[in-house]
Amino acid sequence: MTKEELIKQIKLKKSFLCIGLDVDLDKIPKHLLELEDPIFEFNKQIIDATHKYAVAYKPNIAFYEAYGIKGWVALDKTIKYINENHPEIFTIADAKRGDIGNTSKMYAKAFFEDLNFDSLTVAPYMGSDSIEPFLSFDNKFTIMLALTSNKGGLDFQGLETNGTLMYKQVLEQSKKWKNSHNLMYVVGATKASYFKEIRTIVPDSFLLVPGIGAQGGNLQEVCENGLNKDIGLLINNTRAIIYAGSDKNFALKAAEEAKKMQEEMKSIMDSRF
Amino acid sequence: MTKEELIKQIKLKKSFLCIGLDVDLDKIPKHLLELEDPIFEFNKQIIDATHKYAVAYKPNIAFYEAYGIKGWVALDKTIKYINENHPEIFTIADAKRGDIGNTSKMYAKAFFEDLNFDSLTVAPYMGSDSIEPFLSFDNKFTIMLALTSNKGGLDFQGLETNGTLMYKQVLEQSKKWKNSHNLMYVVGATKASYFKEIRTIVPDSFLLVPGIGAQGGNLQEVCENGLNKDIGLLINNTRAIIYAGSDKNFALKAAEEAKKMQEEMKSIMDSRF
Numbered sequence: 001m002t003k004e005e006l007i008k009q010i011k012l013k014k015s016f017l018c019i020g021l022d023v024d025l026d027k028i029p030k031h032l033l034e035l036e037d038p039i040f041e042f043n044k045q046i047i048d049a050t051h052k053y054a055v056a057y058k059p060n061i062a063f064y065e066a067y068g069i070k071g072w073v074a075l076d077k078t079i080k081y082i083n084e085n086h087p088e089i090f091t092i093a094d095a096k097r098g099d100i101g102n103t104s105k106m107y108a109k110a111f112f113e114d115l116n117f118d119s120l121t122v123a124p125y126m127g128s129d130s131i132e133p134f135l136s137f138d139n140k141f142t143i144m145l146a147l148t149s150n151k152g153g154l155d156f157q158g159l160e161t162n163g164t165l166m167y168k169q170v171l172e173q174s175k176k177w178k179n180s181h182n183l184m185y186v187v188g189a190t191k192a193s194y195f196k197e198i199r200t201i202v203p204d205s206f207l208l209v210p211g212i213g214a215q216g217g218n219l220q221e222v223c224e225n226g227l228n229k230d231i232g233l234l235i236n237n238t239r240a241i242i243y244a245g246s247d248k249n250f251a252l253k254a255a256e257e258a259k260k261m262q263e264e265m266k267s268i269m270d271s272r273f
Numbered sequence: 274m275t276k277e278e279l280i281k282q283i284k285l286k287k288s289f290l291c292i293g294l295d296v297d298l299d300k301i302p303k304h305l306l307e308l309e310d311p312i313f314e315f316n317k318q319i320i321d322a323t324h325k326y327a328v329a330y331k332p333n334i335a336f337y338e339a340y341g342i343k344g345w346v347a348l349d350k351t352i353k354y355i356n357e358n359h360p361e362i363f364t365i366a367d368a369k370r371g372d373i374g375n376t377s378k379m380y381a382k383a384f385f386e387d388l389n390f391d392s393l394t395v396a397p398y399m400g401s402d403s404i405e406p407f408l409s410f411d412n413k414f415t416i417m418l419a420l421t422s423n424k425g426g427l428d429f430q431g432l433e434t435n436g437t438l439m440y441k442q443v444l445e446q447s448k449k450w451k452n453s454h455n456l457m458y459v460v461g462a463t464k465a466s467y468f469k470e471i472r473t474i475v476p477d478s479f480l481l482v483p484g485i486g487a488q489g490g491n492l493q494e495v496c497e498n499g500l501n502k503d504i505g506l507l508i509n510n511t512r513a514i515i516y517a518g519s520d521k522n523f524a525l526k527a528a529e530e531a532k533k534m535q536e537e538m539k540s541i542m543d544s545r546f
Binding site for chain 2 (some may be wrong): 017022040060062063068072073077094096097098100101103104106107110114124125126127128129130131146148151152153154155156157160161162168169173196
């Protein structure tokens with residue numbers, strides 16, 4: 001998918017919602033456990049019920065790896081299901097990968113070619129040549145960790161270096177990398193004020209924003225500081241949507257929650273554009 | 274495996290060699306491609322031929338993910354084969370994982386419990402609570418990136434912060450984390466002089482050292498600066514060993530190369546202990 005297509009979908013659906021697919025067999029409705037592939041069945045029903053309100057889905061790869069080969073089969077079926085039935089959806093493999101060049105190339109092949117995701121999250125610690133292999137794929141997006149919203153996020157990201165903070169150095173340096181137009185960034189929502197400064201460094205980039213809701217982030221504040229002319233935000237929500245219900249009506253409950261978020265996004269978009 | 278068992282094996286085998294299992298179907302001998310599972314068959318023959326000279330094997334997970342479900346089946350068979358036939362071997366899943374707490378927990382479950390690896394490589398960018406879920410497993414080791422030997426390794430690891438360099442901060446801070454006795458560190462071999470300073474911060478920790486050979490590192494120099502009272506080094510070599518031969522005799526060729534490295538290690542150990 002191109003960036004232009006993503007922006008078009010956002011404007012069409014009046015939504016910049018991304019739904020996380022972190023499927024935990026201990027949390028999904030019990031009746032699904034009797035089926036042959038409960039993970040895929042859960043995802044399929046969630047996707048069918050919520051795709052009108054969302055522009056992106058983000059399977060968290062750890063939750064599939066944790067179930068071994070069964071998990072990979074479910075992931076494979078999930079991404080194929082989205083690509084075949086909802087090709088307008090932007091797909092994100094949330095994998096936080098990153099390694100030396102020839103290894104990053106193998107990860108890129110796995111997620112961009114074989115599984116055919118539109119994008120992949122990566123970690124920057126190993127520097128330019130650990131990320132550039134991902135960036136060389138046309139119309140595939142590499143979403144690099146910048147500022148994360150977890151408790152220890154600032155342990156290293158918040159260290160001062162060369163008169164600025166580490167995560168800002170990461171943003172600044174990454175702009176010079178080859179094919180940096182294929183970069184997006186992960187920026188946690190817990191402190192909305194950070195978005196103002198981040199926008200001075202990467203005014204045009206898309207930011208994937210976890211941490212709204214469960215982790216305490218506020219949508220209005222994030223939008224105030226983070227929206228750009230193309231919207232430029234993908235707001236992720238996982239638990240409040242996919243685990244809204246715990247019974248046979250779980251997909252309906254998920255759709256209700258997704259719709260609520262989409263309506264809040266619509267009203268923000270209507271008031272600003 | 275406990276740390277004591279690893280040290281015992283090192284002393285018994287007079288070797289601190291780790292062999293990387295980065296299986297690329299374009300590089301393995303052609304005759305294996307006709308078999309049902311060429312990746313596992315390659316690994317099995319390499320392991321059978323080299324295990325006398327090595328104390329650890331390190332499958333690079335990217336190379337398995339790149340082959341999708343077939344790759345995961347081969348990884349599963351490989352780790353089971355090692356654990357059943359060579360339980361004295363220390364196993365490393367080279368995966369560079371790291372995410373928010375509940376996600377890191379899922380990765381830990383996947384690699385430590387289901388696949389039953391002794392250790393896993395992780396990336397530190399997300400800080401303490403992204404690593405601590407791994408550290409909570411008894412007799413499982415979390416090998417965190419500190420200083421890597423790739424071209425862009427110093428892009429962020431080499432930035433000055435609080436009067437020291439980022440990778441030293443990573444080492445320093447990690448010592449304060451819960452169950453930090455389960456930490457080991459990745460330190461690239463390209464500049465042996467770094468090891469002297471690193472040993473002032475983590476004198477007792479095991480260091481996993483890639484970059485000898487192909488990437489230009491020198492074994493003698495690394496040992497001079499990096500060995501500690503328990504040896505404390507695992508020197509990884511991949512391509513020079515597993516791709517030493519390209520014909521039906523590939524395992525024999527691999528064994529010859531592994532033996533050469535083991536003999537060099539033996540002579541270093543004999544001269545120092």
